Amino acid sequence: xxxxxxxxxxxxxxxxxxxxxxxxxxxxxxxxxxxxxxxxxxxxxxxxxxxxxxxxxxxxxxxxxxxxxxxxxxxxxxxxxxxxxxxxxxxxxxxxxxxxxxxxxxxxxxxxxxxxxxxxxxxxxxxxxxxxxxxxxxxxxxxxxxxxxxxxxxxxxxxxxxxxxxxxxxxxxxxxxxxxxxxxxxxxxxxxxx
Numbered sequence: 001x002x003x004x005x006x007x008x009x010x011x012x013x014x015x016x017x018x019x020x021x022x023x024x025x026x027x028x029x030x031x032x033x034x035x036x037x038x039x040x041x042x043x044x045x046x047x048x049x050x051x052x053x054x055x056x057x058x059x060x061x062x063x064x065x066x067x068x069x070x071x072x073x074x075x076x077x078x079x080x081x082x083x084x085x086x087x088x089x090x091x092x093x094x095x096x097x098x099x100x101x102x103x104x105x106x107x108x109x110x111x112x113x114x115x116x117x118x119x120x121x122x123x124x125x126x127x128x129x130x131x132x133x134x135x136x137x138x139x140x141x142x143x144x145x146x147x148x149x150x151x152x153x154x155x156x157x158x159x160x161x162x163x164x165x166x167x168x169x170x171x172x173x174x175x176x177x178x179x180x181x182x183x184x185x186x187x188x189x190x191x192x193x194x
Contacts, residue, residue: 018069036065074149077166083113084188119185128183136183143170
């Protein structure tokens with residue numbers, strides 16, 4: 001961010017437009033696009049992105065879409081670790097994984113990593129955890145984004161206690177090449193095996 005020139009060639013414009021929502025959202029044209037660039041032609045750019053997404057959000061200058069994407073993924077990585085730890089603890093204490101997930105998804109702990117993308121196999125159909133963590137957003141990709149987010153934090157002198165801890169946890173997870181290639185929810189499998 002900061003060094004991106006919006007103009008290319010003869011009057012062309014550049015927009016950064018990272019997405020969120022994963023494979024399922026892409027298949028259902030329900031992605032969220034976080035768009036950075038000139039506001040001047042955003043409406044035109046939005047008309048194309050609307051074909052692929054449910055939410056196309058203008059974030060300001062070039063680079064801001066990426067900032068939002070990395071902030072989103074830092075929070076997602078940390079929340080997946082917290083969800084996996086919580087579910088693992090409850091299951092080890094004798095709770096049924098489905099009942100525990102149902103309660104957590106209706107209480108103050110509710111989050112996407114519990115109610116939409118649960119990392120416990122068999123709790124939700126169609127998510128990577130119910131397919132041996134195949135498909136979805138790879139653990140190695142999560143680690144990459146956590147590293148980029150940490151780079152942003154370092155460059156802006158911002159403390160990210162949970163973000164840096166999530167990065168460390170995914171670094172350790174990705175030392176196992178088999179797990180690194182699985183969906184990032186595989187952190188539950190890793191934690192529950194210890």
